[in-house]
Structure formats: C-alpha cells, structure tokens
Amino acid sequence: MSSIVEQQYNSRMDALSPQERIARCAGMLKWTRDLLARQVVAELGAISEERLKWEVAKRMYGSDPTAKAIIDQRLEDVSR
Numbered sequence: 098m099s100s101i102v103e104q105q106y107n108s109r110m111d112a113l114s115p116q117e118r119i120a121r122c123a124g125m126l127k128w129t130r131d132l133l134a135r136q137v138v139a140e141l142g143a144i145s146e147e148r149l150k151w152e153v154a155k156r157m158y159g160s161d162p163t164a165k166a167i168i169d170q171r172l173e174d175v176s177r
Contacts, residue, residue, distance in 0.1 A: 133157065147175045 099107070113121065130153055137152045138144070144152070151171045158164040 129157070145175065148172065151175060 110118075133153045133156050134149055137149060137156070141152065151168055155165065155168045155172065158168065
C-alpha cells in the first residue's frame with residue numbers, strides 16, 4: 098500500500114510529457130555531477146576544469162572496469 102505522498106508523486110510523474118521526463122533526468126544528472134564536483138574540490142583542492150571533469154566521471158563510472166581504465170588514462174593525460 099502506498100502513502101498519499103507516493104501516490105501524489107506518481108500521479109505528477111505520470112502527467113509529465115516525454116520531454117519533461119528527459120529534462121527532469123538531465124537536471125538530476127547535473128545535480129549529481131555538481132555534488133560530486135564539490136566533493137572532489139573539497140578533497141583535492143583547486144584543480145583544472147578538465148581534471149575535475151574526469152575525477153567526477155571516475156566517481157560516477159569507476160565501478161565499471163572498462164570505464165575506469167579509460168578515465169584513468171584521461172586523468173593521466175591531464176595530469177601531465
């Protein structure tokens with residue numbers, strides 16, 4: 098049995114157009130990347146935008162061995 102809040106949420110999500118759903122997903126992805134970027138800067142201090150991008154990617158996709166290898170290579174390239 099779902100709560101009133103959950104029912105209201107589901108009702109509003111069902112009412113979204115496909116474009117609105119994609120925009121919502123994109124917004125949530127941006128929010129996640131921004132959150133991770135703040136954590137990276139807090140841990141590593143000031144770094145280049147390029148390195149920050151790859152450090153965030155590593156936190157997002159680092160559990161996939163193939164993605165991690167690619168990201169690690171890019172990090173090595175931007176660290177030179």
